Structures are given as C-alpha cells and as structure tokens.
Amino acid sequence: MTRHIHIVKVHHLTLSFPTRKDPDPRPVLDDVDFGIRDGEILGLIGNSGSGKTMTSLAIAGLLPEAANITSGSIKFAGKDLLEMSPKERRAMLGKDIGMIFQEPSTALDPLMTCGKQLDEVIRAHQDASVTPEDRRKMVTDMLRIVGFTNPDEIYGRYPHQLSGGQRQRVLIAGAALLKPRLLICDEPTSSLDTVTTVSILALLRDLCHRFHMTILFISHDLSAVRGFCDRVMVMKDGKIVDMDTTADILNHPRNSYTAELLTNARLDTRNLGLEPATVDYSKSPVLTAKNITAGYAKPLFGRSKNKTETNNVLHDVSLEVFPNEILGLIGGSGSGKTTLIRSLLDLLPHSGTVNLRSSSVGAIFQDPVSCLNPAHTIKWHMLEALNASGKKRGKVSRSERKALSLKRIITVLEECGLGEEYLTRRPKELSGGQRQRVAIAMCLIQEPALIIADEPFSSLDASSSAELLKLMTDINRERNTAFLLITHNIHIVRQIAPRVIVMSDGRICEEGTTSDVLNNPRSEACSALLEAERRVHGTIS
Amino acid sequence: MARAKKNSAEKTPEASVFYIVGLVLLGIVVAAFIVSLFWTPFEPDATDAASKLMAPCASHPFGTDNFGRDVLSRIMSASKYTIFISIAGVAIALALGTIAGIPAGYFGGFTDRGIMLIGNSIMCFPGILLALVAVAVFGASVGNVIWALGLVFAPTFARVCRVGTMEIKELDYITHARVMGVRPLRIMTFHIFPNLVPQLLPATVIGLANMTLFESGMSYLGLGVQPPDASFGKMLADAQAYVRVAPWLIIFPALMLVFYILGLYFISEGLRISLSKGGK
Structure with a gap:
C-alpha cells in the first residue's frame, strides 16, 4: 500500500443544509481545508455548533440526507471519497475508517451480548472462510487488548451489565477489530468521569501506536487534548480558525479565540x-440530612425470593449545607x-431524616x-x-x-x-x-x-x-x-x-x-x- | 453536487403528498355531509313506487333503490351518521383512554396494574363482538352505538398514553416540576399531556377510520343506525339482494366508505411522517 503524508486531505470543503424555504443558507462548514497526517493524533476542538461533528461525518460519509456539499473534496489515502459509489464507501467504513461516538449507552444494541456485536463487525467485513472459533478468538483477544482482564466473561455480557467506561472500551474494541487506518472519536470521553477519561485516553494512545492508526479526536474541551493529541485544530462557526502543535496551542495560543477557549477551559476565577x-x-444550616440510606427496589417478581437482601446504593450518609x-x-x-x-x-x-x-x-x-x-x-x-x-x-x-x-x-x-x-x-x-x-x-x-x-x-x-x-x-x-x-x-x-x-x-x-x-x-x-x-x-x- | 442529491429520490414521499390525497378523499365525504345539512336532491326517505331500481340517469345521478328512494340523497344523509358516530365515539374513547392511561403510566405499580387489567380485559374480546353485545343488551340506537364503540376503543388510547407517559415522566423537566412542588394532577394535565399530542394525533385519526368500519359493520348487521335513517352499512346490507340487477346500490355507498376511511389513513400517515420529523 502506498503511504501518503496525509491520510485524509480535506480540500476547501463547503457544506450547507439547503431547505425549500432557504435554498442558500449560511454554510455549516465554510471552506474547511486541512490534512490529517498518517499516524498522528489530531484534536479537533470547538464549541457546540462549530461544525466539528459535521466535518467528521463528512469524512466518514455519514452525512444526513439533507446535507449538500457545494464545493471541495475529501481524499482518503489518495482516493476521492465524494466520487465513490455508496457501496464502495460502505466497504471502507469500519475497515479503513472506524468511528467511536459520544454516548456509549446508546451505541450498543441492548438485546445483543457484547461479544455477538463485535462478532457482527468481523462478519460484515470478512469472507466466510473465517470460522466461528477464529472470530471468537479475535474478539476475545481484542477485548483483552482494550483492557479487560476477563474477556470471556465480557463476551457473554449484555451492555446494561457494563459501566459507561466499560461500554466505551467495548466500542473501541469494535472499532479497532478491523484495524482501521483512521479512527474518528467524536467526544468519546465527555460522558465519562475524569478517572475513566484518563484510562480511555491512555488506551486510545496505546492502540494508535500498536496498530499504527491515525486518530481524529473531537472534543469541546480544549484541556482534554493535553498529553494526548499531537496537533490541535480549533473550529469556530464552520471555519478552522487555528491549527498548531498541542504544546504551542496550550502554552502560547496565537489566535484570540483559542486563547478565549483556553481561559474558559481553565475556568479561572480571576479572569x-x-x-x-x-x-x-x-448559623444554623439550611439543609441537614442525617443517616440517609437509600437504594433501588428490586423488580416486582424478584422480591419474593430474597426478602432481607437490600440493594442499597447509599449507606448512612449525613451532611449539612450552611446558608x-x-x-x-x-x-x-x-x-x-x-x-x-x-x-x-x-x-x-x-430512610433517615432530611431537614430543610x-x-x-x-x-x-x-x-x-x-x-x-x-x-x-x-x-x-x-x-x-x-x-x-x-x-x-x-x-x-x-x-x-x-x-x-x-x-x-x-x-x-x-x-x-x-x-x-x-x-x-x-x-x-x-x-x-x-x-x-x-x-x-x-x-x-x-x-x-x-x-x-x-x-x-x-x-x-x-x-x-x-x-x-x-x-x-x-x-x-x-x-x-x-x-x-x-x-x-x-x-x-x-x-x-x-x-x-x-x-x-x-x-x-x-x-x-x-x-x-x-x-x-x-x-x-x-x-x-x-x-x-x-x-x-x-x-x- | 449532483451525486449528493441522487439519494433523495429513494426516501419516503413528503408528508404533504399524503395530506393532499387524504384531504381530497375526505373532502368528498365531508362536502356531501355539509351540503346534506341544507339540501338534498330528494327527500332521503321519500319513496316513489314509479321509479324503483332505476339505473343512474339525469334526474337520479346515482340511481334509486327498491323503494324508489334516491341513492344520492340517501348517501348524503348517511354521511352524517358516519361522521357523527366516528367523531363522538373517538372523543369518548380518547377521553376515557387519556384519563385512565396517563395516571397508569405516571403512578405505575398497583394503579397501573389495576387500570391495565380492566383495559386488557376489554381488549381480549373481539371489539365488534363486545360492541354488538352491548347494543343488543341496551338496545340499538345511535347513542348506544357511540358509547359501546367508545368503550371498546378506549384501551388502545390508554396504552398509547401509558407508554408515552412512562417515557416522559423520567425526563428532567418532570422531575423539575416535582421538585418545584407542582401537584401530580397538574403535572399530568399540563406537563405531560401536551407532549403526548404528537403520539395521540395519528392514533386518533386511525381511530376515526376504525370506528367507521365498526359502525358500518354494526349497521350492516342491523344493530347500528335504525331504519328509516340511512347509513352506509345499512345501505350495503339492503343492496345485497339486488347486487345483480342494481349494482349501483352497492358501488356508491361502498365508494363513500372507502373514500372516508382511506382519506383518514392517508392523513394519519402524513401526520406520522411530519410529527416524527419535526417532533423534537
């Protein structure tokens, strides 16, 4: 395979959503022009509505029907994606371009075990010669790589039996199974807590080196790219306003908008x-809570089996809030x-008392x-x-x-x-x-x-x-x-x-x-x- | 560019197409009803021994029946009952269904089980059978038909409301209202109900169509609208004996029935498309 310096080259892309009422609206993406270098982790930062998700969807070929590309081109490893037939593009998805979405709770089918869903990914892209045993081995190996110590157990679990961070790991496993050359991560950590975020970012970075993947990392949080991305691109109102190495962006922002984002990300009290x-x-507190114990009830039919066992989430919590x-x-x-x-x-x-x-x-x-x-x-x-x-x-x-x-x-x-x-x-x-x-x-x-x-x-x-x-x-x-x-x-x-x-x-x-x-x-x-x-x-x- | 546009040919037709076709079909029946309030070519019940079973002609565009009554006039007056019974019946079903369904979904637990037990008991009988029994017991009249059909249809609406409420009550704005101290009754009527409308509207229109089918069925069996008043079902039943000699007796009432029901189905499909697109 020929190697290109830029695995993806987006060339002056302009995209809008024309409607019957407004045939020529303000473009959602306005003359977007950038390249993703082979093997790098590129951060794409911007506030909501800045067009960062549309950019990623355009690369993946998953744009909504109403979207209209008015000019520009997207080249993936030298091939023009916009000139391809839908069938060719579908074949590329997963195999060449993988995607991870923001919400891990809805990205997995609740009625299928995790292993089965990962199995589907391989089945969709490989010929029938691979035996079910081989596929299972591939899936469990990948589950081990993404950090599960008990891959066989996870294989048989349903999504609701996993935590948010674990689900995101399963999704990453699914995206990495086919070893795509480009992995698009659309805010993969924004619904996770900080501890999980750190581990997920470390995992992505590890995968990036291991499989020589290129990552396009989308986030609204400028501080999340620290220590993770090689280069950062800042988008505002459908335009790329700034692009530099991560260290330069974080330490010496040249663009005023980037500087503003950075200040906001730091949430500095003085500024x-x-x-x-x-x-x-x-003074006497406005809220006094004493010995609160609470939990979620068992389902109606589960109750009869074990009456004494409780499902408590809170144990004996007391707190006071002062005026x-x-x-x-x-x-x-x-x-x-x-x-x-x-x-x-x-x-x-x-149980317990709450005094307001x-x-x-x-x-x-x-x-x-x-x-x-x-x-x-x-x-x-x-x-x-x-x-x-x-x-x-x-x-x-x-x-x-x-x-x-x-x-x-x-x-x-x-x-x-x-x-x-x-x-x-x-x-x-x-x-x-x-x-x-x-x-x-x-x-x-x-x-x-x-x-x-x-x-x-x-x-x-x-x-x-x-x-x-x-x-x-x-x-x-x-x-x-x-x-x-x-x-x-x-x-x-x-x-x-x-x-x-x-x-x-x-x-x-x-x-x-x-x-x-x-x-x-x-x-x-x-x-x-x-x-x-x-x-x-x-x-x- | 051109290739981006090509895909749009495969997507579902616009809601407006369904609306237009539906409104035209429905309009024919509604126009007949409105005109019949002021004028019919002949008195709908007036018999004329001299012009029995006349084929469609200039003076009787839809022909006459075995008593010499003008079919066009009878169709026009029959549309009155069809429209009235379906709307009144659905209104009752909707009211009962909403009143039962929203609390069932909101409170859950035993309230839910109790209400749904009643609803499911009604639903486990064939609807038309239940309505027929009710009318047979309480007597055949337009009022009883409406009540019976309203009861039979109520569980369907109750289910729609219940499921919708269960979804909505988990959302933050309902929790917010509870924290603010809004009473449950007010939450159900002003916070939840308006958000159920997008789901209830297509169900209501489909309900109208189904209600009409049931009503015609009952009239056909002689337990709906009573003679000498005309109704589509009754006219079809009467015309059965003359299907060979006077097919127009069947064709025209049947066509009106088809127009009405098909019109409603088209509108409900249009509603479904436009509400699911712009619903959020």
Whole structure:
C-alpha cells in the first residue's frame, strides 16, 4: 500500500443544509481545508455548533440526507471519497475508517451480548472462510487488548451489565477489530468521569501506536487534548480558525479565540471575576440530612425470593449545607452522588431524616435537552414555577396579579442574562447554556434558600460552562442562595466551593475545607480523582 | 453536487403528498355531509313506487333503490351518521383512554396494574363482538352505538398514553416540576399531556377510520343506525339482494366508505411522517 503524508486531505470543503424555504443558507462548514497526517493524533476542538461533528461525518460519509456539499473534496489515502459509489464507501467504513461516538449507552444494541456485536463487525467485513472459533478468538483477544482482564466473561455480557467506561472500551474494541487506518472519536470521553477519561485516553494512545492508526479526536474541551493529541485544530462557526502543535496551542495560543477557549477551559476565577459569598458557619444550616440510606427496589417478581437482601446504593450518609455556602460534592461515577440528591429532593424512598430550613429547594439537572418541557414557552415555564411556589397570593385583581408576575419573571430572566424576548420562545429554539439559564431562573423565581445542581456543566461546552459558573456565583453572592454542587470537575470545586465532600461507594469518605481535602487527600478515592484531574488538565497552581 | 442529491429520490414521499390525497378523499365525504345539512336532491326517505331500481340517469345521478328512494340523497344523509358516530365515539374513547392511561403510566405499580387489567380485559374480546353485545343488551340506537364503540376503543388510547407517559415522566423537566412542588394532577394535565399530542394525533385519526368500519359493520348487521335513517352499512346490507340487477346500490355507498376511511389513513400517515420529523 502506498503511504501518503496525509491520510485524509480535506480540500476547501463547503457544506450547507439547503431547505425549500432557504435554498442558500449560511454554510455549516465554510471552506474547511486541512490534512490529517498518517499516524498522528489530531484534536479537533470547538464549541457546540462549530461544525466539528459535521466535518467528521463528512469524512466518514455519514452525512444526513439533507446535507449538500457545494464545493471541495475529501481524499482518503489518495482516493476521492465524494466520487465513490455508496457501496464502495460502505466497504471502507469500519475497515479503513472506524468511528467511536459520544454516548456509549446508546451505541450498543441492548438485546445483543457484547461479544455477538463485535462478532457482527468481523462478519460484515470478512469472507466466510473465517470460522466461528477464529472470530471468537479475535474478539476475545481484542477485548483483552482494550483492557479487560476477563474477556470471556465480557463476551457473554449484555451492555446494561457494563459501566459507561466499560461500554466505551467495548466500542473501541469494535472499532479497532478491523484495524482501521483512521479512527474518528467524536467526544468519546465527555460522558465519562475524569478517572475513566484518563484510562480511555491512555488506551486510545496505546492502540494508535500498536496498530499504527491515525486518530481524529473531537472534543469541546480544549484541556482534554493535553498529553494526548499531537496537533490541535480549533473550529469556530464552520471555519478552522487555528491549527498548531498541542504544546504551542496550550502554552502560547496565537489566535484570540483559542486563547478565549483556553481561559474558559481553565475556568479561572480571576479572569471571570467569580466571587462566592463568605459563609458564616455559626448559623444554623439550611439543609441537614442525617443517616440517609437509600437504594433501588428490586423488580416486582424478584422480591419474593430474597426478602432481607437490600440493594442499597447509599449507606448512612449525613451532611449539612450552611446558608450562603457553595458545597462541592465530588466522586467518580457510581459513587452515589445522584442517588443522594434524589433522596434529598424526596424523589426516592429513603430512610433517615432530611431537614430543610426553607419552603422550597431548587434543582438543576445535568441534561440541558430534557430540562425544559418542549411543549411550552419559556413564559409558561416561569409562570408554572411562580405558581407552584404559591407565594404570590395577595388582595389584588387578576389582571394586576398577571402584570406583577410578568414583571417578576422578566426581572429574574434578566438577572439570569436572558432578555424579555425569550418569553415567547420554546426550548428547542434555545442553546444548551440558555436552557440551563432558564432552569436556574425557574429555581430563582421560587426564592429558594438552597439550589441543588447535579452536574450542570457536564453537557455544556467550555464557554457556556464558564458563563453558567459566573451566574451561579453571582446568585450566591447577591441573593445569599446556598448551592450544593455535584460535579466530577474538581477544578470548578477548587475555584468556588469553600467546603467539599468526597463520596465513594455510597459513603462520604472525606469532608472538610476544599484546600485541606484537595491538598492532603486522605482517602484512596479522593487521591484517584485528583490524580486523574492532574493528568487530564495538567497541574494547576 | 449532483451525486449528493441522487439519494433523495429513494426516501419516503413528503408528508404533504399524503395530506393532499387524504384531504381530497375526505373532502368528498365531508362536502356531501355539509351540503346534506341544507339540501338534498330528494327527500332521503321519500319513496316513489314509479321509479324503483332505476339505473343512474339525469334526474337520479346515482340511481334509486327498491323503494324508489334516491341513492344520492340517501348517501348524503348517511354521511352524517358516519361522521357523527366516528367523531363522538373517538372523543369518548380518547377521553376515557387519556384519563385512565396517563395516571397508569405516571403512578405505575398497583394503579397501573389495576387500570391495565380492566383495559386488557376489554381488549381480549373481539371489539365488534363486545360492541354488538352491548347494543343488543341496551338496545340499538345511535347513542348506544357511540358509547359501546367508545368503550371498546378506549384501551388502545390508554396504552398509547401509558407508554408515552412512562417515557416522559423520567425526563428532567418532570422531575423539575416535582421538585418545584407542582401537584401530580397538574403535572399530568399540563406537563405531560401536551407532549403526548404528537403520539395521540395519528392514533386518533386511525381511530376515526376504525370506528367507521365498526359502525358500518354494526349497521350492516342491523344493530347500528335504525331504519328509516340511512347509513352506509345499512345501505350495503339492503343492496345485497339486488347486487345483480342494481349494482349501483352497492358501488356508491361502498365508494363513500372507502373514500372516508382511506382519506383518514392517508392523513394519519402524513401526520406520522411530519410529527416524527419535526417532533423534537
């Protein structure tokens, strides 16, 4: 096979989504021109909507039907991909170009065992001469390579029996089985916690050397490319704005947009002006939880067999949140963070007591897509929150009350950085960051003393996260609202939370002031988290 | 470029194609119904011994039946019952189904099991048989037909609502509403129900079509609309004896029935396509 310096050469690619109403829209990809060198790991960084996923789909030939390539070409190892027939391209997929997607929970068929799914991959691309025994051996070998110590057991497991990180490993095994020359990874780690992220990145790098693969690594997190990518490309609004070696980009960004991304990725308090309120620990806490034990019930028919056995996720957890405080709650996936807040919010049956010194408690959840009701406008959402708080009763006429509520809604929305024009919009017209803002506004209008935020940053890109973080600290300072911030981003906790709780295996393993806990970790779980954080984001002074 | 466009020929037809065909077919029946409210060429029930079993001609475009009644006039007045019974029946089924299905999905557990037990008990009998028994017991009248069919169809809607609710209740905005302190009844009516509409709409239109089939079946068996009022099913039953000598007695009511049902099916298919595309 001839070797080319560039395994993929994208030449002045312009792509748009024309519709009948708008036959000539703004291009999604605008004159994109770059090459991926053979054997390198190229990072493709950009905020949501910058066109990074479209670029990867164009290379893989998986563009949506409505997409229209108006100019340019894509060459893979010298062959023009756009001139190929669909059949030829399909044959290339998997064999020459492999892909790994963001969401490991939906990328595997829940009704097929992992081994069977990997077996399908080989069957689809190889002639019938390979015996089932050979195929099985290939699959188990690959499972061992991607880091499973018990490949035969994993072979027979269903996806729901694996954790997110394990599923991602199975998917990587599937992509690596055919030893593709190019592996496209579309945010493979953004739904994983830091510890798992580190191990997955190490695995990808190892595979890259072992099979001489080229990797196109897509991420919205500029800091994730540290120590992983050889070169980095920054995209904005469908254009490539910057391209350099990783070290140069991270240490001496020349482009102003790259510099901005970098600042946001670091979430630097000094640059953002984050000033959390000072906390008075002598006051009585807003939330006191004592000895919380909770778990998920067994299915209805499983119960009769073993009545005494419980499936507890949380064991005897106690915590206090003081007024004005931002309390950080960190822990790896599966440590029981989400179960804890669901118990605190009384959404889950639990034993133990939860005492709230406030009529209402706000909550912000992880997923900005489903946090708002798609059937209603923002105004409806805000009114619903206001009415549910039940605070507006007074001796005023209906129309007056309406005007008053509207005024309050607008004030709160403006406080959250959204103007009056958002009132009539529907959730699908908003970006992820804007939706999270509306969710916060809905909490604020109820004037809670405590807002529980469950990983609000994990689905947002760096810029939106930074803005949201600033909004949260502003609210904390100006309204004296306490926050219970659940996150796996230790860096954020370090910047804004004076006190932190570390959870592991459903228990609180460490608790204390942030500097104390993070500088002298005493538990194994905490040191593991810190180590992973250091490897992903670099040392932060 | 050209090759990127080629693939689009293979994809499913646009929703608008289904809408247009469906609305034209449905429009024929609805137009007949609307006109019949003000005017019919002849009195639908007026017999005329002098013009029995007349083939279609200038004065009787669709011919006459064995009593000399004008088929066109009778078809026009029959469309009234078809449309009325199907809409009223589906409205009852939809109301019952939604009221039962959403709580079943929302609360789960015993509520769910209890409600679905009733629903499944109804569904395990052939629908038409159950409706026939109900009408036979309570007497054959338009009102009873509507009630009976409404009950028979309710479990289908309940299932659609239940499954939809089970999906939606796990989403963050419902959890959010619960945390905010919104009451369950309000969550079900204002937070969940509007999001079920995309699933309920095609089901409703299909329900209308199926309801019409059932109604014609019952009228055909003499347990639906009672003579002398006209209905498509009854007209088909009456025309059976004359199928050789007067085929127009069968052709025209049957065609109207086909137009109505096919029109509804096309519209529901169009709805399904357009809602699944732009639903999110």
